[in-house]
Amino acid sequence: MIEVFFLIGKGDVILWSDVGANAGSLPDSRARWEAIWSNRDQIEELAHSHPMGPLAFSHEDTTTMEALEAALGRPLRFSVVAPGGIIVRQNGVDEIVRLMPASADINEGRSACGTPQEEPWWAALLRRASGF
Amino acid sequence: MAVLNITYGGLSADYPLDLDYALSDMDVRRIAVEVVRAGGVRGITAPTLGENAFDNFVVDRVGGNRIYLRPKVPFG
Numbered sequence: 001m002i003e004v005f006f007l008i009g010k011g012d013v014i015l016w017s018d019v020g021a022n023a024g025s026l027p028d029s030r031a032r033w034e035a036i037w038s039n040r041d042q043i044e045e046l047a048h049s050h051p052m053g054p055l056a057f058s059h060e061d062t063t064t065m066e067a068l069e070a071a072l073g074r075p076l077r078f079s080v081v082a083p084g085g086i087i088v089r090q091n092g093v094d095e096i097v098r099l100m101p102a103s104a105d106i107n108e109g110r111s112a113c114g115t116p117q118e119e120p121w122w123a124a125l126l127r128r129a130s131g132f
Numbered sequence: 133m134a135v136l137n138i139t140y141g142g143l144s145a146d147y148p149l150d151l152d153y154a155l156s157d158m159d160v161r162r163i164a165v166e167v168v169r170a171g172g173v174r175g176i177t178a179p180t181l182g183e184n185a186f187d188n189f190v191v192d193r194v195g196g197n198r199i200y201l202r203p204k205v206p207f208g
Contacts, residue, residue, distance in 0.1 A: 003207065005207065024208070025208050026207040027206050028190060028205055029205060029206075032205045033190075033203065036205065037202075040142070058207075058208035060208030061208055064205055064207060066188055067203035067205075070140060070141070070185065070188075070203065071140060071189070073140070073142030074142060
């Protein structure tokens with residue numbers, strides 16, 4: 001398994017992607033930054049995988065997200081795709097989007113505000129690329 | 133003369149560094165805070181910028197006399 005990063009643009013288009021060295025980290029990368037900066041007007045979301053979990057943002061994630069929002073001068077939407085689902089952070093608020101197989105309890109897929117959430121199409125691709 | 137490129141607040145701009153000695157990364161971050169506060173970087177205005185504003189930024193030395201101060205982008 002390996003950590004993977006997707007830069008998502010308007011219309012859920014994957015603008016750019018790269019992979020880490022292992023299942024636990026995506027090291028700093030000038031190429032990743034240049035991709036983010038050059039696509040800054042189109043970015044809707046920055047997603048990466050935690051192949052072994054947790055379904056949470058790490059300290060590294062949090063400080064990187066703060067730096068990116070300061071540099072780009074606007075709030076961004078970030079997500080982590082883990083085996084248990086997806087967690088999204090936007091405007092400082094976290095929301096968990098759980099997988100919703102047909103047999104699952106409908107409550108598994110409800111967000112904090114009670115609305116069932118569907119995964120974006122690229123989540124399955126991010127999981128597959130990450131090896132889980 | 134070196135050139136410090138700072139990316140902040142959605143803008144990226146150059147600031148000339150008239151120095152004849154090597155700067156540590158900490159020096160670069162400290163200088164960036166001061167020049168941004170002072171309005172010395174074209175287009176980037178933040179007079180109340182915090183002391184630690186660039187703590188999570190990387191000092192990228194990509195050769196030549198250009199130094200880039202950009203956000204770090206690792207994920208854990």
